[in-house]
Amino acid sequence: MANSYDLIIIGAGPAGLAAGIYASRSKLNTLVIEKGVIGGQAATTEEMENYPGFYQGVTGPQLTEHMHEHAEHFGCKFVKDEVVDLDLAGYEKVIVTKNGRYTAKAVIIATGAEPRVLGVKGEKELKGKGVSYCATCDADFYEDLDVVVLGNGDAAIEEAIYLTRFAAKVSIIVIHDEGILDATKVIQERAFRNEKIEFIWNSTLEEIKGDGIVEAVAVKNIKTGEVTELETNGVFIFVGTVPKTEMLKGKVELDQRGYIPTSEIMETNVDGVYAVGDVRVKYLRQVVTAAADGAIAAVAAEKYLQEEENFKNEVLEKELATAVMFWSPFHQGSLDMVPMIEEFASRHSEKMDLVKIDTYRNQRIARRYDVQDIPAVLLFKGGEVVGRVAGDITPERLEKLATLA
Amino acid sequence: MLELNKENFEAEVLSSKGLVLVDFWSPKCVPCMELLPHVEELEGKFEQVKFCKLNILENRRLAIGQKVMGLPTIIIYRDGEKIVELSKDFTHEDLEAKLNEVTA
Structure with missing residues (x-):
């Protein structure tokens, strides 16, 4: 499908552009949707003397134009359009714009912030008139x-x-x-x-x-x-900014002021949806931190896509039942269980495969299936969980699980 | 698009019969530069409107004389009278809607 992407980035300020650079360089099929000016708020800032390496002679528009070229150089695509609706809940994310409809497996929100309106008498009437x-x-x-x-x-x-x-x-x-x-x-x-x-x-x-x-x-x-x-x-x-998150209400968790809380790797509360730059809850809103956010989110999204793709291919879309073991190399109890579970799975190899998920590296899938303690073994069949054994895992309990396969 | 300056502004805009659109812009205004190609595109669609642009860097007083103190601003005149004024947060779609209105 022509409008289907691995990753869609909403907003082309420094955060969105940096994410575009990293994602397209990693060969993700990436689209940036921007309704206005490429470069975001930075493109309206003439004086730019704190971006590392550029202490003189670079303006906001110049710097962001370089970022734009950089992203295009690696194959990132850009479209000038305005997002009017999103459906982020499923594995496939749907983004509806004024002129089209796009789907993506992951979304990075980089919509930024805009100057706060003071709200005094005469302000609105005389905008553009002084x-x-x-x-x-x-x-x-x-x-x-x-x-x-x-x-x-x-x-x-x-x-x-x-x-x-x-x-x-x-x-x-x-x-x-x-x-x-x-x-x-x-x-x-x-x-x-x-x-x-x-x-x-x-x-x-x-x-x-x-x-x-x-x-x-x-x-x-x-x-x-x-x-x-x-x-x-x-x-x-110049009395601060407000985040541009109006259309995200009820779709992604927002704080009281409308900013998006994220994890350290820019994850929002929705799987496969990341937030970067001025729009997220953060300490310092600058071009350099926006660019850093973008890089982190693009790498996190790439890993997410890979893990989800693997899980889909190896577990959800398999004809054979699959036993998924959640473990961690840092959890001795789960480490001790590995040989027993491997032996169990190989004994039933005619009716089930075994997939091991390291919860230290991937907590998301464990969270999705409500796995709170490791080790745990979940049996999947036809994309659904049909049985689970957690906590005290005994050969007897495993055998009972095998009967469900 | 017709380039305006203090020599021709009076004749081409204020004393001109019919519809005249003036795009107040500056090469330093990034949103204006983004908008300009769209305005040029609209010029082809609305042949009954005379499309003009005024670089405020060279014609600051002329712009202020029209009470324009911010960019981007687009004013549509009919028989020399202002009938539409768009300033700051407007899109080329908004402009097209206004053009449809005034030419209807």
Whole structure:
């Protein structure tokens, strides 16, 4: 089938692109679906000086374009389309887009996050009319004009510094006491030295005013409650991000804020579904950590596909019954049982095969069949579990199991 | 697509009869660059609309004069009056729907 893939990656930011590079290099038939700009949020970040190896002379769009070429070089396919629905529960995952329908054996969610809307009066009405969330997109409009920046994290302060290359004056509204910023020290110092930057401390943005175009903002001092009006031509809002997981509600576990919790190897709570980059619960949301997530998920997905394929071929789709032994080389009790079970299976080789699953390497299949203690032997027939022996495994109990084969 | 500047903007847009589409863009705006080929494609579909583009890097004041302060922005004028304005989060599908509306 033309629209059937080993792996589908939703989103082409740095996390999705890195996953695409790793997966296609491992010869997985891989498709990346992106509705907007390849490069994600990084493609709207001009200043990029913390990606290892690139301390000068690389911009966000350049770096992500290289990643895109890199993925295509290894055969990764890209389609510009928007996902509208997904069915992730089964072994075959179905992804419905505006223009098509795709299936994959594994899915990596790399949908990222988007700038948070503040929700103040005038913000929505004046978006694109002086209210902006993207300095690189809109900075050119503000040559020799005055702008206001709201926020004080890394993104806010870095973008404010970038804006000083264009604007006459940049006023940063900060909620904290004088001298306190959430941004990293090195960025703070650079901002404090910049003569075009002025700070408005202990304050928040109350309202954005203007008739068809931004003319002023109302700034509220949170200590005194006093509201002052400040004339300005532009308002740049950098108050964090929100994950793009709306369509995943009820399909993948999300935390209270909508981010996807994952295991160390990027697994979500759904088998064969991984989450990478800004969309997952994590400590540091940067290009370098996004790329790392992508690499880990692609390798994990590759291993998953291999294990599932093996299990399907050797257990689920076999005509003969199969005894599956769950064991681990680190569990002495299960190790001791191996010879007895091998001997048992070979005695009944006319009606059953034996497959051993190392639960240290593969916990997923054990979990799926509710194997809590090892050693355990499950007997499969026609793709279903027809009997199981766990805990105290005796030759008598095994013989009883053999009668079910 | 017709390239606009301060010399021809008045004549080609504001004093022009009929439907005129203006794509405000900049080579530094990645979403604009993504959108541009789609707009060019739509130009072939809507022959009754005059398609123009304005590079805001070279024509900043002209854009601000049209109250455009953010990219990407697309404005459709009829007889020199703004009738549709799309800014920031819109797709080429949204644009096509608007074009269908105004040409119906």
